[in-house]
Amino acid sequence: MRLKRALRATVTLAGAGVLTAAMMVSLAPAASAGTTLRASAAEKGRYFGAAVATGKLSTSTYVNVLNREFNSVVAENEMKWDATEPQQGRFSYTGGDRLVSHAQANGMSVRGHALLWHAQQPSWAQGMSGSALRNAAINHVTQVATHFRGKIYAWDVVNEAFADGGSGGRRDSNLQRTGNDWIEAAFRAARAADPGAKLCYNDYNTDGINAKSTGIYNMVRDFKSRGVPIDCVGFQSHLGTTLAGDYQANLQRFADLGVDVQITELDVMTGGNQANIYGAVTRACLAVSRCTGITVWGVRDCDSWRGSDNALLFDCNGNKKSAFDAVLNALNSGTPIPTTPPPNPTTPPPNPTTPPPGQVGCSASVSVNSWTGGFVATVKVTAGSAGTRGWNVNLTLPSGASVTNTWSATASGSSGSVRFTNVSYNGQLAPGQVTEFGFQGNGSATGLTPICAAS
Ligand code: G2I
Numbered sequence: 001m002r003l004k005r006a007l008r009a010t011v012t013l014a015g016a017g018v019l020t021a022a023m024m025v026s027l028a029p030a031a032s033a034g035t036t037l038r039a040s041a042a043e044k045g046r047y048f049g050a051a052v053a054t055g056k057l058s059t060s061t062y063v064n065v066l067n068r069e070f071n072s073v074v075a076e077n078e079m080k081w082d083a084t085e086p087q088q089g090r091f092s093y094t095g096g097d098r099l100v101s102h103a104q105a106n107g108m109s110v111r112g113h114a115l116l117w118h119a120q121q122p123s124w125a126q127g128m129s130g131s132a133l134r135n136a137a138i139n140h141v142t143q144v145a146t147h148f149r150g151k152i153y154a155w156d157v158v159n160e161a162f163a164d165g166g167s168g169g170r171r172d173s174n175l176q177r178t179g180n181d182w183i184e185a186a187f188r189a190a191r192a193a194d195p196g197a198k199l200c201y202n203d204y205n206t207d208g209i210n211a212k213s214t215g216i217y218n219m220v221r222d223f224k225s226r227g228v229p230i231d232c233v234g235f236q237s238h239l240g241t242t243l244a245g246d247y248q249a250n251l252q253r254f255a256d257l258g259v260d261v262q263i264t265e266l267d268v269m270t271g272g273n274q275a276n277i278y279g280a281v282t283r284a285c286l287a288v289s290r291c292t293g294i295t296v297w298g299v300r301d302c303d304s305w306r307g308s309d310n311a312l313l314f315d316c317n318g319n320k321k322s323a324f325d326a327v328l329n330a331l332n333s334g335t336p337i338p339t340t341p342p343p344n345p346t347t348p349p350p351n352p353t354t355p356p357p358g359q360v361g362c363s364a365s366v367s368v369n370s371w372t373g374g375f376v377a378t379v380k381v382t383a384g385s386a387g388t389r390g391w392n393v394n395l396t397l398p399s400g401a402s403v404t405n406t407w408s409a410t411a412s413g414s415s416g417s418v419r420f421t422n423v424s425y426n427g428q429l430a431p432g433q434v435t436e437f438g439f440q441g442n443g444s445a446t447g448l449t450p451i452c453a454a455s
Pocket of ligand 1: 305
């Protein structure tokens with residue numbers, strides 16, 4: 001805002017011929033604002049990113065454009081399952097680490113792509129099924145998200161799990177055949193491994209209100225209602241020569257569910273309409289306050305997986321195309337994200353007094369999703385009439401069952417009698433308030449009776 005006012009002042013004063021040297025100095029920082037994608041997006045509270053092939057970071061034309069124009073990156077391939085776990089249990093982070101360092105050195109955030117996907121699986125995983133695959137997949141999520149913990153703005157936890165066509169249902173895949181709950185198990189494992197990253201579901205052909213995007217919408221709504229940790233939805237937006245008229249309305253209906261939305265892999269077929277479509281997509285994102293950023297899927301036309309489509313914003317020599325101008329103009333005229341109001345200072349702090357004896361308490365209930373050889377348990381903790389300052393839940397697992405992974409609680413023990421204790425952010429509950437934690441295990445977990453104790 002200050003910048004805009006300053007720019008307006010410059011124009012008026014310059015027109016009147018009275019711009020002094022001192023004023024020019026004080027306005028100097030405005031020089032890059034409005035001329036690069038990253039500065040213009042940042043002025044609107046958004047990021048503007050590109051998919052990067054780390055092998056090209058030593059190509060000067062490529063890296064010059066990348067560093068000048070973008071303030072977010074995503075690995076085009078280097079953080080995928082086949083790249084990060086080429087052999088089971090042996091992890092390789094060379095490419096991903098290199099991209100993270102480049103980002104950190106150049107003031108860029110990083111999107112993580114993608115923890116689980118039916119494609120680009122290592123060959124050892126392609127040949128697996130059932131609980132062996134489920135366990136391997138969840139372990140993959142846990143290991144990779146833990147490795148990059150604290151460095152990723154948003155993870156595509158699950159990529160492209162819905163079918164094309166009119167069914168609105170899930171795509172068949174080895175992961176889907178481990179049980180319909182594989183997606184929520186992945187989100188829970190990702191949250192436990194990197195609580196600071198936004199967790200996204202990402203897909204393509206979701207560029208308007210259609211059967212596929214509605215199937216995803218219903219899943220997100222269900223996740224939000226059951227407390228499955230999902231924060232964002234990625235719209236890949238690999239586009240042809242037209243843009244759905246309800247592109248913005250579709251983003252908005254997801255945002256209205258309480259998740260962020262992001263344009264994650266934008267590229268557009270070349271032709272007369274390319275610049276217009278790029279501009280329209282950018283305007284749509286800026287018109288949706290929960291649309292936090294745009295990523296294009298590559299830097300120059302010849303970096304694109306779409307080959308002769310010339311689908312990106314820069315030509316092969318790094319020159320700006322008219323599509324670039326359309327995006328920049330849209331960014332410069334878009335709506336800034338409203339700033340969050342400061343917390344209300346009149347709200348009284350939580351009551352620090354010890355609850356009177358006899359009123360402490362909590363109750364817990366558990367629901368279990370099982371598959372052959374494994375399960376995911378979700379435990380709901382409800383505070384009693386005095387609220388809680390902390391809680392723990394005891395569960396006795398049947399013989400042969402063991403806990404492999406816990407989120408939103410800390411487990412002591414992994415078999416037999418296991419005690420789950422609150423973590424820092426969910427111990428204090430108001431009277432009647434509900435929180436959830438979960439765990440994954442091997443074996444079978446029938447007839448669990450949780451016993452809750454509060455402090
Ligand atoms: O297909 C476009 C994108 C659709 N959404 C998910 C994205 O992850 C996907 O990206 C593309 C990459 O742009 C390609 O670069 O995913 C492809 C794989 O499905 C990537 O292609 C692969 C080739 O298939 C491999 O043969 C090659 O070894 O790139 C690899 C690395 O160059």
